[in-house]
Amino acid sequence: MKLKDTDSIKSSVQDHLPQKESAGNDFVAGLTFALVNIPQGMANAILALVNPVSGLYTLMIGTPIAAIFTGSRMMNVSTTSAISVAVGSALATIPEEFRTESLIVLVVLVGLIQFLAGLLRLGTLIRFVSNAVMVGFTTGVSLLIILGQLDDFTGYDSQYSGRISSALDTLLNFKEWLPASVLVGGVVLGLILILSRTRFAKIAYVVALVAGTLVGVLINTVYPGAVENIPPIPDQLFTLVRPNFNYISVVLPSALGIAIIGLIQGAGVAQNFPNADGHAGNVSRDFLAQGLANTGSGLLSGIPGGGSMSGTAVIVGTGGRTRWANIFGGLLVIPLVLLFSDLFNLVPLPALGGLLIAVGLQSFRPDAIKTVWDTGLPSRVGMGMTLVASLLLPLQYAVFVGVAISVMLHVFQSSSKVRLVELKPVAGGFPIERPAPAQLANESVTILMPYGDLFFAAASNMETLLPDASQAQRAAVILILRGREEVGSTFIVVLRRYVEALQAHDGRLYLVGVSAPLLGQLKRTGLVDLIGRERVVADQPQIGRSANQALVDAYAWLGRPVEYVSDESPEESSQ
8 A cells, every 4th residue: 555545544534533633623623513503493493394302303413423424524514594594494384294204205315415425526517596585585595494484483474374474464463572572582582692702602502592491481471371482391311203205296306405405505615615626525425424413313303414615614613623522522512412411492582583583693694695686797697696586496496496507697697708819920929819700812811719618508609700711712711719629509500501612612721739638629520620630729838839830721722932921010000
């Protein structure tokens, strides 16, 4: 075995074993995470329309499992509001008595999809989801979180099922709000917003929830039943439930959308919290870790988890140094819940509602929205369409709309930014770049270089930019394709038509700077035979050498010496 391989294995083993010098910091960071995320885990389970304890199962099982396998060492995988909202949308159509059994199927499917994505190394596909789409999606999630908690916050039971319609109904019937619920929720919301701006920001959620619980207990002591509490935490944790496959047709497409949401969130965490060497972790390995975590927690009735930006920030911000901070964080939830379950049973629903509204408010990123808005019209459209889809469609389906919008934006922007220039050769110097001519001259040599993508609509746009060859006799065109590993079939058709147009008037086309993969593509499509093998010039290590080779050949074909322009020519100065 090579020394490098031995060092790599040694480093991997050390990375997974607790280190004496960092164990204390990791334990404190894990304890802080557990205290902060126990209320958030329960709140996210409420978003998912299931018992709050299901969120705790995810922390207990999913978080430590993921921590063992992630490529991004500090990534925290736990419950997130976006995933929970999507789960709630998926389970909303399933009768309440079957949701727990159906939840198991949903979460395990999410885990298997993510695990498969990791095995197939699909991490690179995340880069095709544009920032504009992600901002629109996260903004929509923030709004849905806020709107979805108005009923618990106010104590008003709306008869409408949709989040937007229910929220509007709640706001219009403000006279029917329960003062006790609003007071409890308002205490939690106000304390979080205030403390988040102080040095107590890291414990703001814990302090606010404790205060809201105390207020709720006091009110219920004076007015019994005035404030509704969360469902009681069971005395026995990890009760196995038989999965229900009757709603597999509902949960399967939802599982794919939820899996994508989790993977996108995880990729964002990996970029924002790089490993100690300064590089982002292996995204595909993060996929695999999330898949294992969700499969494990799903079997025990947990809700799906994903890469959590806030959870990772807590771990890192409170001194966590290795992946053991996340392992401790998940495992410490178990004794905390078992020892203090009676206290957790006193938590009022309006308190969790206020907590989640605070999460939604703090999830807004005005700076990110402004950046997208200032970027240009295509980015604004992408953000706006994704935002509307997130509000009107079930969230697990809205993510597919977002991916489709990302692809459309990529195609539109790639096709609209294609450009073609003419290069005028300069003796002993670099060529001068000019706009490509509208048409070719008789017995001329024209060097052209395209900028931008040459796929799909961009290839069609390129055809309109090529100089007209229908009136030129014995014209030679040298097209530089350096740096392109392949081109699309549309551009192959464009080249074929242009070659035929040139040859119809005794002209010729040179393709220069052709890479080996592109040459193979041109051979398979018959273009090399059509153009002529001697006029398809391979790329050279020295930039410009293949173009100069074609230039000399073209002028020799015309029977005159190569024509250069001066670097002080009027053509240049006029630019």
